[in-house]
Amino acid sequence: MNKLRVADLDLLLGYKYPTMQKQAAAYLCDFEKPNITVNIPDEEIARLAAENPHLTQNDIEYIFTGAAFYEALLNFGGFMLHSSGVCVDGYAYLFSADPGTGKSTHTALWQKYLGEDRAIIINDDKPAIRIADGITYVYGTPWSGKTDKNLNMRVPLGAIVFLERSKRNFIKRISVREAIPLLMKQTFRPTEKKEMCLLLDVLDKVLAETPLYRLGCDMSREAVELSYNTIKIIK
Amino acid sequence: MKIKDGYLLRTVAGSNIVVPIGEGAIDFSGVITLNEVGAFLWRVLEDGADKAALLKKLTDEYEVDDATASADIDAFIARLQEASLLDD
Numbered sequence: 001m002n003k004l005r006v007a008d009l010d011l012l013l014g015y016k017y018p019t020m021q022k023q024a025a026a027y028l029c030d031f032e033k034p035n036i037t038v039n040i041p042d043e044e045i046a047r048l049a050a051e052n053p054h055l056t057q058n059d060i061e062y063i064f065t066g067a068a069f070y071e072a073l074l075n076f077g078g079f080m081l082h083s084s085g086v087c088v089d090g091y092a093y094l095f096s097a098d099p100g101t102g103k104s105t106h107t108a109l110w111q112k113y114l115g116e117d118r119a120i121i122i123n124d125d126k127p128a129i130r131i132a133d134g135i136t137y138v139y140g141t142p143w144s145g146k147t148d149k150n151l152n153m154r155v156p157l158g159a160i161v162f163l164e165r166s167k168r169n170f171i172k173r174i175s176v177r178e179a180i181p182l183l184m185k186q187t188f189r190p191t192e193k194k195e196m197c198l199l200l201d202v203l204d205k206v207l208a209e210t211p212l213y214r215l216g217c218d219m220s221r222e223a224v225e226l227s228y229n230t231i232k233i234i235k
Numbered sequence: 236m237k238i239k240d241g242y243l244l245r246t247v248a249g250s251n252i253v254v255p256i257g258e259g260a261i262d263f264s265g266v267i268t269l270n271e272v273g274a275f276l277w278r279v280l281e282d283g284a285d286k287a288a289l290l291k292k293l294t295d296e297y298e299v300d301d302a303t304a305s306a307d308i309d310a311f312i313a314r315l316q317e318a319s320l321l322d323d
Contacts, residue, residue: 176247176250180252180268181265193257207248
């Protein structure tokens with residue numbers, strides 16, 4: 001078992017395959033007693049690998065330890081949003097969409113046009129969002145989907161943007177009521193009542209104070225200028 | 236009429252939403268959003284009520300005439316039936 005600190009939580013995490021070893025390296029940290037323990041027994045990994053023949057045991061370990069961590073995170077006022085998170089000038093902006101829509105492409109364009117030293121990717125696929133000391137933070141975690149783009153840091157959440165492809169670039173502020181169905185599609189959705197209540201409790205706080213948008217965009221510089229100029233928060 | 240088991244109504248940042256939990260969550264992964272009156276009727280229907288009881292509760296709670304309230308209730312029930320959310 002390995003000791004990590006993720007989203008300001010002490011995590012005892014069992015792993016042995018290369019992807020998890022590489023992804024976890026930046027999060028290793030010593031502590032006495034864990035907040036969360038995640039360990040998937042060998043036989044469970046083997047069973048899941050048999051159920052998912054397109055995945056290796058290495059992939060299974062990476063995917064299911066992430067799912068277990070994010071489920072446990074609900075108990076600590078946090079949740080995962082399937083999104084690419086880019087940080088600029090002290091705020092993190094999350095672009096959320098179904099796989100293959102272009103959320104990573106859009107944040108990569110932010111880096112291209114704003115500069116890679118100014119726009120940094122905190123987590124390219126599954127950032128954690130957690131309230132700490134009354135502030136809603138985005139955290140980098142070892143689980144960042146197919147890429148290794150994640151950073152062990154936390155940054156206050158600036159906005160959540162639901163992204164879709166469009167030939168005409170547009171962005172509009174949306175209501176909580178409009179955002180919730182979109183958001184529920186992009187998180188690990190609990191089936192048990194207790195965990196669902198925990199998720200809705202966090203969302204109640206986070207969504208009340210976070211600007212929410214819908215963005216339709218192509219891959220142009222204009223798309224980046226539109227989204228950046230609309231959602232940026234100036235300190 | 237009664238709302239089927241396995242649905243949770245909560246207010247999240249001022250919005251009334253219904254999500255399935257338990258076995259229902261496997262068949263239906265959507266979210267239902269309700270306005271204030273819809274949420275009120277949903278809560279009454281969680282305990283079970285017939286049309287007359289719904290009408291009485293709604294007109295007691297809100298300043299609305301019987302005809303309008305009755306039409307609102309019919310529309311709401313039709314929506315619930317369409318989504319198979321009611322036990323008869």
